[in-house]
Amino acid sequence: MKKTILALSVMLASAAQAAPIDASTFVGASTPLQTAPYGVRNYSAPVLVGGLHDPASYMAAPKLPAWQFAQVDPTGGVLTFERQSAPATGWHTWSRKGRVVVSGGSAARADRIYTVFNGQQLVAAINQAGNEPKIIRVVGHIDLRWSQNNTVFKEYTSFSDQKNGGSINLPSNTTLVGINDAQGRPARITGTALLIGAEMPLAPGGDPEVDFKKWIKDGKDGEAYPTWTRNIIVRNLVIDTPWDVNPEDSDNAYADGITVSRAQNIFIDHVTVSDGDTPESLATGTYKTRHDGALDVVRGSDYVTIANSTFSTHHKTTLVGNGDGGRAWSDEGRLHVTFAGNWWNGVAARLPLNRFGQVHMFNNLVTGNVMTKDTDVKFESGSDARYRSNMLLENNYYNITGVKLSEFCGKVIKGKGFIGFRSSGHIFTSDRAGTNAVDGQCGMARPDAAKLWTPPYLYALQTATSTESAVPAQAGAGKLK
Numbered sequence: 001m002k003k004t005i006l007a008l009s010v011m012l013a014s015a016a017q018a019a020p021i022d023a024s025t026f027v028g029a030s031t032p033l034q035t036a037p038y039g040v041r042n043y044s045a046p047v048l049v050g051g052l053h054d055p056a057s058y059m060a061a062p063k064l065p066a067w068q069f070a071q072v073d074p075t076g077g078v079l080t081f082e083r084q085s086a087p088a089t090g091w092h093t094w095s096r097k098g099r100v101v102v103s104g105g106s107a108a109r110a111d112r113i114y115t116v117f118n119g120q121q122l123v124a125a126i127n128q129a130g131n132e133p134k135i136i137r138v139v140g141h142i143d144l145r146w147s148q149n150n151t152v153f154k155e156y157t158s159f160s161d162q163k164n165g166g167s168i169n170l171p172s173n174t175t176l177v178g179i180n181d182a183q184g185r186p187a188r189i190t191g192t193a194l195l196i197g198a199e200m201p202l203a204p205g206g207d208p209e210v211d212f213k214k215w216i217k218d219g220k221d222g223e224a225y226p227t228w229t230r231n232i233i234v235r236n237l238v239i240d241t242p243w244d245v246n247p248e249d250s251d252n253a254y255a256d257g258i259t260v261s262r263a264q265n266i267f268i269d270h271v272t273v274s275d276g277d278t279p280e281s282l283a284t285g286t287y288k289t290r291h292d293g294a295l296d297v298v299r300g301s302d303y304v305t306i307a308n309s310t311f312s313t314h315h316k317t318t319l320v321g322n323g324d325g326g327r328a329w330s331d332e333g334r335l336h337v338t339f340a341g342n343w344w345n346g347v348a349a350r351l352p353l354n355r356f357g358q359v360h361m362f363n364n365l366v367t368g369n370v371m372t373k374d375t376d377v378k379f380e381s382g383s384d385a386r387y388r389s390n391m392l393l394e395n396n397y398y399n400i401t402g403v404k405l406s407e408f409c410g411k412v413i414k415g416k417g418f419i420g421f422r423s424s425g426h427i428f429t430s431d432r433a434g435t436n437a438v439d440g441q442c443g444m445a446r447p448d449a450a451k452l453w454t455p456p457y458l459y460a461l462q463t464a465t466s467t468e469s470a471v472p473a474q475a476g477a478g479k480l481k
Contacts (some may be wrong), residue, residue: 016322020088020099023231023265024107024133027172031226033130038195039123041165046158052248053159055289060155061243065190065277069150070140073115076183081480082113082135086233086267089459090305091360095265096223099456100303102267104175104233105134112172113137115179119192121142122168133173138187138237144168146193152391156191159246163254166242169195172230178237178477186237186478190276193255197229197263199299199330209329229263236269236480240276241291241314250286256293262330266304268295272477274313279376291315294347297357298322299336300330305338310476315348315374321355322389322419332388340362340459343475346377354389354418360455362394363462365411365471371402379403385415390451395425397467404432408443420451427464450471 019239038071046055086092086102093100105112112134114125119142122452125134144166155389156162166300170176178187202211208227215225242255260266273294283290296319297304311317318339321331335357335370343365351366352359368379379400385391398412415421423442462470 001229003403004421013041013412017319018099020093020101021095022096023095023100023102024173026228026230026265027131027397028226031131031172031228031230033171036162038167038169038288039119039165041144041154042161042198044091044158044160045220047160049159049330051127053250054287055246058158058246059190059283059285059287059290060245061278062282063277065141067150067274068181068183068185068393070117070181072182073137073139073179075179077115078440079113079135081235082137084174086305089456089457090267090307090340091303091336091457092265092267092338093457094123094303094336102231102233102265103133103173105136105173106175107133108135109133109182115139116142118142118146118150119168120147124173126168126171127432129394131170131172135175135177137179138189139179140181140187140264142187142189158246159254162242166255167193167195168323170229170232171200172232172233174231175233175235175385176237176378177233177235177480180478180481184478185412186236186238186272188240190240193242194234194239194258196232196234196258196260196266198303199262200227202226213329227262230265232266233264234268234271236477237271238477239273240278241269241273243278244290244292245305247287251289252264253292256296258295259293260295260297260304261299262301263304264302266301267307268305268309269307270477270480271295271309271473273309273311277374279313281374281376282316293317293350296320296322297335299327300334302334303336305340306342308341308475308479309340310343310345312344312346317344317347317350318352319350320352320357321386321389324355325354335359338455341471341475342369342377343471346379348378349380349382350384353384353386354391355387357389357391358453359391361387361391362398363395363464363471364457365467365475366396366398366400368399369401381414383414385418385421387417388420389415390420390453391415391418391422392453392455393423393426395461395464395467397464397471398426399430400428401431403430405430408440413442420453425464427468
């Protein structure tokens with residue numbers, strides 16, 4: 001009898017140990033609220049900032065969209081997918097403590113479920129709920145350049161005005177979802193950068209790098225460093241990457257469509273990201289770079305999945321890790337990111353560009369054209385394994401007009417300075433190459449045994465052939481109802 005009880009206790013303990021952890025439990029009293037500076041316009045005049053953002057570079061957005069403002073929730077407030085936790089496939093389901101459930105705001109109380117129709121309502125919902133579990137449902141069109149219930153429009157006046165007044169920062173334990181409007185159109189965010197986390201010092205006026213290094217030197221757990229943003233779900237939204245009215249210089253703009261920075265356990269699903277109505281070709285004069293990334297995962301972020309999403313009409317598309325050796329203090333051993341079921345269509349480069357990250361890409365679709373004269377959609381390069389990255393690419397489908405099979409490795413899949421790279425099961429088609437299975441390693445060196453890794457989560461791998469038809473059918477905003 002005692003042996004039976006002991007065996008049962010061991011079984012129960014093993015089961016408890018294997019049970020996933022709700023990511024909301026990682027959010028404590030020390031988790032920062034990074035909301036105060038954001039969504040508040042200052043209408044300041046352009047000035048130099050650290051020698052950058054030349055006032056002469058100021059250029060208002062040359063074209064505005066056809067607005068799809070809404071005043072009525074076509075669902076009558078009835079929830080469908082909003083309370084769902086993130087699915088159990090992808091790096092977002094992991095942590096240094098084991099398996100995780102990214103619950104976002106699924107446990108939100110009734111008074112922490114919001115339906116918003118404009119930017120000010122969105123900011124107010126975030127500020128009211130803070131780090132509590134919250135569900136924010138977006139209907140219609142959000143743009144922080146509009147105020148007074150979308151009746152007054154004022155363009156950003158400077159870098160400072162746009163940086164703070166044109167950004168929304170999602171705090172921990174958030175589910176942000178788009179609800180299709182009465183015409184069936186997905187919710188859309190324009191002229192507004194969506195931030196998930198930020199690299200912060202321990203106290204105002206401090207230095208994030210100095211503070212973090214001291215924290216580690218003092219023998220403290222980096223996971224307990226109190227500036228992480230955690231447990232966020234973003235789904236079913238169209239994101240127009242912001243037009244930078246006052247860019248850093250002639251080659252660099254500031255705002256991304258979505259930036260994941262110093263954040264963990266993040267799930268981004270069924271989003272559509274592009275330059276919208278303001279592609280780069282509309283820029284004139286010396287300052288022709290008016291967009292930064294479409295969706296970047298940077299500054300030590302970890303356990304992130306981007307799934308079932310589309311990216312188009314953009315140049316610097318997706319970045320994992322935004323620096324080389326100078327970022328080792330934050331990025332080494334982090335930046336675990338999954339890309340699954342996504343469609344990069346008519347984008348230039350960075351699909352993604354990866355530094356430090358342990359990135360898993362499977363069943364994605366990449367389509368492009370190197371021959372087109374339209375610079376807004378001309379393909380330049382695909383996935384790019386860079387400094388100390390370790391990538392696993394499986395069963396992706398590529399169709400790039402104008403690229404020969406002999407050019408595939410080095411143009412569509414390339415790398416240098418990585419510590420590990422494995423690639424297999426792809427199909428590449430082109431008007432010049434026909435249909436061919438791509439060499440498993442694409443000419444790149446295999447990692448040594450110590451660098452080999454297997455995703456810790458379960459995933460159902462489709463063939464590359466299936467990917468070609470399955471991804472367009474399911475990827476992008478508007479597909480969730």
